Amino acid sequence: MTIQTDHVLDAKGLACPMPIVKTKKAMNDLEPGQVIEVQATDKGSTADIQAWAKSGGHQYLGTTEDGDVLKHYLRKASDSEVKEDKEFPHVITNDELENKLQTGDKITVLDVREPAEYSFGHIPGAKSIPLGELENRINELDKDNEIYVVCRTGNRSDLASKQLAENGFENVKNVVQGMVEWSGPIEKD
């Protein structure tokens, strides 16, 4: 599985503490919200990178194994995500969306998180267009469909919903709280 990221760090063959020392340094050069793939062969790195991410407020997305190589995916902490105010007026709760999906209504779930976040767990059938690519890919969406926009906490989807509305989409709802609280079915790549 290849997951698109903003940066790939090669820490293969390095023993503890070097994978985390290098990750920390690389993280400093990333923009908030960007995703890094850390390749390591030190088995202890999985637990340590999770603990480190937690203490630094970064988002640990998951780890895949490719032979002896562990690939850890992290998303840099982003200040904008702690803001509570959502501006887009049309919202739907996680539970309401889950019910809608169960009834089998023909709807579009648009997931605007980064590809790595999407890979490690998304609503079955959700379409993935990261927020940063939405402007260029907006014509992949059908204006006649109901579109439910989801991200991790409802903030990126708030921005995406506004962007869609500005481009003439009338049937758009922002999903709150988003994937962080999602208790419905999950699909992984």
Next chain:
Amino acid sequence: MGMKLISAKEVTEKVLSDQSLFILDVRNEDAFSDWKIEGKHIEHLNVPYFDLIDGVDEIVDKLPKDSEILVVCAKQGSSEMVGEHLVEAGFKDVFVLEGGMKSWSEYLNPVKISDLKDGGSIYQFVRIGKGCLSYLIKSNGEAIVVDATRTVDAFIDFAKDRDVTIKHVLDTHLHADHISGGRLLQERTGATYYLPPKDAEEVQFDYEPLVEGNDLSVGDTKVTVEPLYSPGHTIGSTSLIVDDKYLLTGDILFVESIGRPDLAGKAGDWADDLRNTLYDKYKELSHDLIVLPAHFGNMSELDDQGRVHAKLGDLYEQNAGLNMEEKEFHRAVSENLPPQPNAYQEIRQTNMGKINPNEEDQREMEIGPNRCAIHG
């Protein structure tokens, strides 16, 4: 003075002595809360190494200025980094555990339990970081090893230094918490490997059955090892009586606790067997027997020489697991059990010869505390 490496053996001496020891454990919080170096006079501070990459300024106030500091991590590398920061910050007695918790988990401390009647001796190999106990009984040039851990060089070198040949190797049961060194010892020394057949139905290699009535002897002097079928922890668990004086209980009975019956099947299935073994079968034995278990759970179970042993009669008075009503006993061994040992299914498969992980993987599988006991 700078930073010095210190071996697991030297740390063991410090732990067993009355000296106080300050340990800065730089593993992540989960690993630290799971297991750590324990001892009566040890003080810990846990700060993960990744919070100390740029230096130790934030923790200097929490560290002792004038005494030794032992820095511990998983494999050594991170504690060296932190150790160097400590030296730069002016700390003088800084030690780093060589090989980290990996070597702590593997180190065996051999201690003599006693001489035997006709000239032999019995030794206990204390795996202090993991709570496993192995035994070597030697007499007149020959030896038996019981419940060997996979670090078999310790037994081979010990036997070589004393000019004895390891003739028999046996496991009291199919272990679920650590990888047995039995098969490796057999390969390396040509010894015969014995297993209780009821635990060995699925094993993929040849072994001799360890069954009640088939005494084993060692040396020309009369040191007999009498197997005693004592199911409960596993269906095949077998105890040994050595030299009419020592009762090797495997994982059935410990000094401060009793075995758990749930690691190879359902707790309920073997709870009755365990009850029978502990409350009937053992009770009929001489209460003067010295119990030598295959594990310890607390450092308090070690005596001042680092040995784990107790008189059977004393355990019938003091061990809570031997003093329960039947209902209470069943509840204790089937409900609210401690978490199962790390990778215990894979460890059992390895001990059956079904999978053959490499040494690095074996190490990872064994990392963590021992969890074979139920404390009453």
